[in-house]
Amino acid sequence: MDVLEKVKILGDAGKWDACASSASNRKVTTKDRIGDASACGICHSFTENGRCISLFKTLMTNSCKFDCKYCQNSTHCERKKTTQYKPEELAKVFMNLYVKNYVEGLFLSSGIVKNPDETTENMLEAINLIRNKYKFQGYVHFKVLPGTNRDLIKQANETADRLSINLEAPNHSRLSEISDIKDYKIDILRRQSYIKHLNPVAGQTTQLVVGGSDETDYEILKMIDWEYENMKLKRAYYSAFTPIQKTPLEFKDKTPLQREHKLYQVDFMMRQYDIKLREFRDIMANGDLPKGDPKVHLARERFDKPIDINEACYEDVIRIPGIGPQGAQKIMSLQHTGQKITKRIQLHSMGIVLKRAEPFIKINGHSQQTLTAY
Numbered sequence: 457m458d459v460l461e462k463v464k465i466l467g468d469a470g471k472w473d474a475c476a477s478s479a480s481n482r483k484v485t486t487k488d489r490i491g492d493a494s495a496c497g498i499c500h501s502f503t504e505n506g507r508c509i510s511l512f513k514t515l516m517t518n519s520c521k522f523d524c525k526y527c528q529n530s531t532h533c534e535r536k537k538t539t540q541y542k543p544e545e546l547a548k549v550f551m552n553l554y555v556k557n558y559v560e561g562l563f564l565s566s567g568i569v570k571n572p573d574e575t576t577e578n579m580l581e582a583i584n585l586i587r588n589k590y591k592f593q594g595y596v597h598f599k600v601l602p603g604t605n606r607d608l609i610k611q612a613n614e615t616a617d618r619l620s621i622n623l624e625a626p627n628h629s630r631l632s633e634i635s636d637i638k639d640y641k642i643d644i645l646r647r648q649s650y651i652k653h654l655n656p657v658a659g660q661t662t663q664l665v666v667g668g669s670d671e672t673d674y675e676i677l678k679m680i681d682w683e684y685e686n687m688k689l690k691r692a693y694y695s696a697f698t699p700i701q702k703t704p705l706e707f708k709d710k711t712p713l714q715r716e717h718k719l720y721q722v723d724f725m726m727r728q729y730d731i732k733l734r735e736f737r738d739i740m741a742n743g744d745l746p747k748g749d750p751k752v753h754l755a756r757e758r759f760d761k762p763i764d765i766n767e768a769c770y771e772d773v774i775r776i777p778g779i780g781p782q783g784a785q786k787i788m789s790l791q792h793t794g795q796k797i798t799k800r801i802q803l804h805s806m807g808i809v810l811k812r813a814e815p816f817i818k819i820n821g822h823s824q825q826t827l828t829a830y
């Protein structure tokens with residue numbers, strides 16, 4: 457198999473690992489068009505300061521002896537071609553893409569061939585070549601494989617910026633619906649704990665497959681809330697389950713993308729607004745978030761009438777739809793200096809989305825009465 461074919465197969469096999477939202481959802485559907493970078497494993501991620509960077513996202517191999525029921529790389533999947541990079545091959549492919557300016561960093565994951573340690577050693581060899589032989593000092597995200605030896609994780613931390621290991625499911629019992637091999641506590645949580653103590657430069661992240669088992673939103677958020685608190689998690693990524701042909705779950709329903717989106721919204725509000733999980737539990741029915749925007753539901757639950765924007769406390773202001781942390785801070789600053797908001801335009805110039813906020817606020821003693829949403 458030539459290297460280009462490997463690039464295509466291993467780039468495609470790595471597409472289920474989320475590292476950040478892609479910059480575009482546009483699909484290149486015909487062969488006479490160009491621009492589909494995802495086909496060869498180029499994805500986009502965002503740095504701390506919000507800059508969008510391109511990453512070469514690939515697997516070392518798409519052959520895996522593990523048995524995750526939704527995975528096209530698992531032993532269960534009657535498949536298609538399997539292949540793997542030799543470390544030098546991967547290092548050269550990456551450096552070629554880098555020097556031509558197609559990518560700025562690497563996201564490396566893998567299936568597990570004989571055992572997690574042997575595969576990790578191959579991955580490390582490739583990263584070491586990239587770092588030491590080819591002198592690349594840029595961003596590397598290294599996916600720790602379940603059950604990997606502590607020493608190898610330590611070595612990975614010495615060469616990579618970010619380490620992550622996928623939770624896949626929110627607890628032991630849900631993982632057992634997906635895999636008979638993986639041990640939630642030992643293979644995953646214990647490795648996360650090792651990573652936490654190593655304190656990677658760009659932190660530790662994780663990923664869950666939403667709807668891979670029959671878990672509820674509450675189970676997912678409860679676990680992630682615990683992870684932010686106990687594993688120094690930088691970010692969680694949610695990947696909506698998509699059935700793949702020839703896997704045991706090929707006939708299971710696809711998870712709607714709206715569910716994934718709502719989990720991202722709640723996750724963001726827990727991290728950035730410091731809204732506690734118990735408030736979201738109050739708007740859930742049978743453990744799942746309701747249809748529509750969780751922040752609007754939260755506001756409906758909290759406010760029984762529109763509140764005066766000039767007198768509201770921060771905890772109320774941050775819960776108004778259309779107002780984020782920056783807008784809330786600006787409103788609080790005006791309150792502290794005794795200045796009043798008397799016109800809608802003032803809120804608009806603070807970056808507040810009036811259409812969303814108006815049903816919940818009073819400006820100059822008046823509220824927006826016409827919206828039926830409130």
Ligand code: SF4
Pocket residue numbers: 520521522523524527528529530531566567568
């Ligand atoms: S360990 Fe990863 S690659 Fe292997 S079957 Fe599970 S999800 Fe797929």
